[in-house]
Amino acid sequence: MNRVQHGDWRTRSLWTECNPYEPMGHLRGSEIADIVIVGAGFTGLWSAIQLKEADPAIDVVVCEAKVAGYGASGRNGGFAMTMVGRSLADLVRKVGPGRARATHLAMRDTLKEIEKFCIAEGINAAISAPGLLTVSNAPEQDARIASDLRAAERLGLDDFHPQSAAQCQQLVASTRLRCGHFEDDALLVDPAALCWGLRDAARRRGVRIYEQTPVDALVETGSGRVEARTAFGTVLADRALVATNAYAHSIKPLRRFIFTVYAYIVVTEPLSDTQWSRVGWEKRMGIEDKRVMPHFHRPTPDGRILWGGRDAPIAPGGPNPRRDRSRYVFRRLEESFRWTFPQLCDVAIDRGWGGPVCGTLNCFSSVGFLGPSERICYALGYAGHGVGQSHLAAKVVRDLLLDANSELLELPIARKPPIPLPPEPLRSWVLTGSQRLLQRDDDGARTALSRLALRILE
Numbered sequence: 506m507n508r509v510q511h512g513d514w515r516t517r518s519l520w521t522e523c524n525p526y527e528p529m530g531h532l533r534g535s536e537i538a539d540i541v542i543v544g545a546g547f548t549g550l551w552s553a554i555q556l557k558e559a560d561p562a563i564d565v566v567v568c569e570a571k572v573a574g575y576g577a578s579g580r581n582g583g584f585a586m587t588m589v590g591r592s593l594a595d596l597v598r599k600v601g602p603g604r605a606r607a608t609h610l611a612m613r614d615t616l617k618e619i620e621k622f623c624i625a626e627g628i629n630a631a632i633s634a635p636g637l638l639t640v641s642n643a644p645e646q647d648a649r650i651a652s653d654l655r656a657a658e659r660l661g662l663d664d665f666h667p668q669s670a671a672q673c674q675q676l677v678a679s680t681r682l683r684c685g686h687f688e689d690d691a692l693l694v695d696p697a698a699l700c701w702g703l704r705d706a707a708r709r710r711g712v713r714i715y716e717q718t719p720v721d722a723l724v725e726t727g728s729g730r731v732e733a734r735t736a737f738g739t740v741l742a743d744r745a746l747v748a749t750n751a752y753a754h755s756i757k758p759l760r761r762f763i764f765t766v767y768a769y770i771v772v773t774e775p776l777s778d779t780q781w782s783r784v785g786w787e788k789r790m791g792i793e794d795k796r797v798m799p800h801f802h803r804p805t806p807d808g809r810i811l812w813g814g815r816d817a818p819i820a821p822g823g824p825n826p827r828r829d830r831s832r833y834v835f836r837r838l839e840e841s842f843r844w845t846f847p848q849l850c851d852v853a854i855d856r857g858w859g860g861p862v863c864g865t866l867n868c869f870s871s872v873g874f875l876g877p878s879e880r881i882c883y884a885l886g887y888a889g890h891g892v893g894q895s896h897l898a899a900k901v902v903r904d905l906l907l908d909a910n911s912e913l914l915e916l917p918i919a920r921k922p923p924i925p926l927p928p929e930p931l932r933s934w935v936l937t938g939s940q941r942l943l944q945r946d947d948d949g950a951r952t953a954l955s956r957l958a959l960r961i962l963e
């Protein structure tokens with residue numbers, strides 16, 4: 506495994522800047538454990554907690570290259586949503602109505618469990634459950650809203666409510682909104698506070714967590730165990746979990762299935778009461794639009810508007826801290842913010858940041874084993890929706906690593922590697938080319954090729 510290149514972890518996002526945090530020390534010498542987890546984002550920490558909840562005697566060690574939440578988990582928009590795949594309609598299309606319904610209901614349970622866990626553990630992650638408004642602001646997006654609503658009806662779900670333009674605009678004052686749907690089950694969180702709260706919850710359960718400890722290699726030993734090798738010592742375990750998401754780019758057998766895109770966010774300065782009154786937004790729910798590469802917006806606990814998404818450039822070489830900021834994307838985000846809310850022309854953009862997202866060709870996450878020995882498990886590929894999905898993935902990890910027989914193992918994310926990507930140079934050409942086409946299509950520059958790319962996708 507390559508070492509993560511370190512940037513200053515504190516300045517990775519508004520969330521990491523504003524929450525207090527004391528990193529743990531690094532590994533010293535050699536240790537033995539039942540399970541070693543590489544990576545302390547949501548996936549690694551939820552998995553450690555799930556394993557301990559299932560069997561308190563199990564000995565779990567987590568090694569994190571930088572600090573917990575250094576990756577996407579400390580930088581995201583904080584939307585915990587039910588979405589698996591590109592949308593509900595996409596999920597039905599890809600796995601059929603029965604499995605789509607089971608997946609959606611599993612995600613609903615998972616969101617409830619996240620909220621309940623945080624309350625029980627006293628994790629102050631500014632969690633709210635205001636629902637999710639998904640909106641259209643262009644004709645082709647109207648059709649996507651309609652197909653989600655048809656999918657919800659087909660699955661007999663009672664948590665998607667159609668919204669007319671007037672209803673959308675009553676929820677948030679933007680004349681750009683043409684129609685939408687409102688989903689009851691969605692949380693908003695402060696992601697760094699959640700991640701850091703999970704670290705402490707894991708420690709309280711006896712998980713040993715070493716930060717500033719990059720794992721250089723995970724090696725299966727002759728004695729049927731796995732050794733995590735670091736510059737400070739080794740952890741010898743029966744089984745391992747790779748919970749490095751986009752950073753798994755450095756692991757060849759996983760790189761075949763995944764690619765890295767960067768997602769970006771800008772935040773405004775805090776709004777005054779008068780400025781808030783110009784947008785309404787009394788429910789303070791999260792909002793996402795129906796571009797192929799969507800925008801997402803939400804109020805922050807300190808009264809700003811967070812505005813993310815739009816461009817999602819491919820990073821062919823995997824995560825690289827040099828990509829953590831992009832003036833070009835920040836400018837485009839500001840442009841769409843001003844287009845949506847012209848009444849907030851006196852509100853300044855305060856700052857922006859970005860981070861690596863792990864994509865798969867069909868936008869499905871995947872939890873499985875690397876190789877037939879079933880010693881090394883992996884969970885990754887949430888395609889920008891890992892705040893909720895990582896909790897479900899962690900339950901699948903638990904059942905795989907504890908050899909449990911559970912219904913969760915029948916979900917489409919379990920034990921099925923994502924679709925492989927073509928080898929280089931075709932890989933970069935296909936990914937970068939299609940991403941550019943779809944982005945231009947989202948911006949209204951439609952071509953025969955972009956239509957074709959969309960038809961394949963949708």
Ligand SMILES: Cc1cc2nc3c(=O)[nH]c(=O)nc-3n(C[C@H](O)[C@H](O)[C@H](O)COP(=O)(O)OP(=O)(O)OC[C@H]3O[C@@H](n4cnc5c(N)ncnc54)[C@H](O)[C@@H]3O)c2cc1C
Nearest residue numbers: 544546547548570576577578581582584720860890891892
């Ligand atoms: C800007 C942005 C906005 C987003 N918004 C949302 C959103 O609103 N809702 C949503 O659901 N999802 C969102 N996402 C995606 C979401 O954040 C991720 O899907 C999720 O955090 C992935 O969690 P993870 O634990 O799998 O990976 P990560 O959080 O990336 O954690 C991986 C960890 O592994 C560590 N690591 C890497 N290599 C090594 C090594 N060799 N040894 C030890 N440790 C290592 C890294 O330092 C890192 O801490 C967003 C992502 C970004 C970047």
